[in-house]
Amino acid sequence: MSELFSFAHAHDGELLKGVDSGDDDGGRAATVVLLHGAGIGSKERLIPLLQDFVARDCRGIAFDFSGHGESSGALGELSLRRRFEQAVAVIDARVTAGGPLILVGFSMSGQTVADLAGHYGQRVAALGLCAPAVYAAEAWPVKFGDGQGRFSDIIRTPDSWRAAPALDVLRTYAGRAVLAVPGTDAVIPPAVTEAVQDALTARARFTRFELPDAEHMVGLWLYEHAADRRRFVDTVLSDRLPVPSG
Numbered sequence: 001m002s003e004l005f006s007f008a009h010a011h012d013g014e015l016l017k018g019v020d021s022g023d024d025d026g027g028r029a030a031t032v033v034l035l036h037g038a039g040i041g042s043k044e045r046l047i048p049l050l051q052d053f054v055a056r057d058c059r060g061i062a063f064d065f066s067g068h069g070e071s072s073g074a075l076g077e078l079s080l081r082r083r084f085e086q087a088v089a090v091i092d093a094r095v096t097a098g099g100p101l102i103l104v105g106f107s108m109s110g111q112t113v114a115d116l117a118g119h120y121g122q123r124v125a126a127l128g129l130c131a132p133a134v135y136a137a138e139a140w141p142v143k144f145g146d147g148q149g150r151f152s153d154i155i156r157t158p159d160s161w162r163a164a165p166a167l168d169v170l171r172t173y174a175g176r177a178v179l180a181v182p183g184t185d186a187v188i189p190p191a192v193t194e195a196v197q198d199a200l201t202a203r204a205r206f207t208r209f210e211l212p213d214a215e216h217m218v219g220l221w222l223y224e225h226a227a228d229r230r231r232f233v234d235t236v237l238s239d240r241l242p243v244p245s246g
Contacts, residue, residue, distance in 0.1 A: 011089040017070035018043060018063025020094060021054045027099030030125055033091060034062040036219065037107030042069030045223040052233045063090050080140045084115040104128035106219045111135050114166035117173055126176035128236045130218040131188050132196055134164040161192055170199035176239040177204035180232060182214035209235055
């Protein structure tokens with residue numbers, strides 16, 4: 001089993017706690033970044049998945065967004081924008097500039113993966129989207145609050161996600177992309193999943209990864225089902241990853 005090292009990263013008044021498998025060989029090794037979902041999500045259930053990526057010669061990082069797991073902060077103070085900014089802060093602090101990235105996100109972090117893909121561009125060698133959500137542009141800067149405020153009003157507006165900027169980013173993404181779809185999902189509407197798939201099939205080297213017996217919490221399913229977990233890793237890494245020149 002791969003050894004992981006704990007880290008703490010200070011950003012914007014919060015202390016973000018995470019785990020890291022170590023050196024990225026000066027940016028020559030691809031770094032997989034695992035991003036948990038909302039609510040009770042944390043890095044802990046993603047550690048076996050991270051170790052499986054590391055066993056396939058990737059460098060691996062997972063961390064808790066503020067208000068989650070071991071990180072500081074209140075969940076209600078978090079927003080989609082802060083999630084993106086926290087992920088960028090951790091990646092920029094711990095990954096060699098220019099090194100290839102593999103971004104894997106669960107549920108709400110589908111949005112964060114798309115935000116990061118737009119930010120890092122050609123550095124992103126592969127995406128793994130697991131029961132992903134995408135959101136209307138007006139939701140991005142709004143604090144989550146207590147579940148009864150403006151953020152909730154925006155995301156509960158029927159079809160508000162259809163013009164999501166994340167879908168535009170995914171349409172232009174031309175790397176490897178895997179969409180993990182559970183057999184039953186009471187959280188993400190089927191139309192959202194199909195819109196994400198349509199976006200990814202525009203340019204990406206795309207695979208739909210079916211988990212017929214799983215429900216929305218795909219991270220928990222992969223934590224408990226080692227064979228599916230390894231199969232997911234193999235699917236994400238099925239392309240040969242680029243190595244930066246110089």
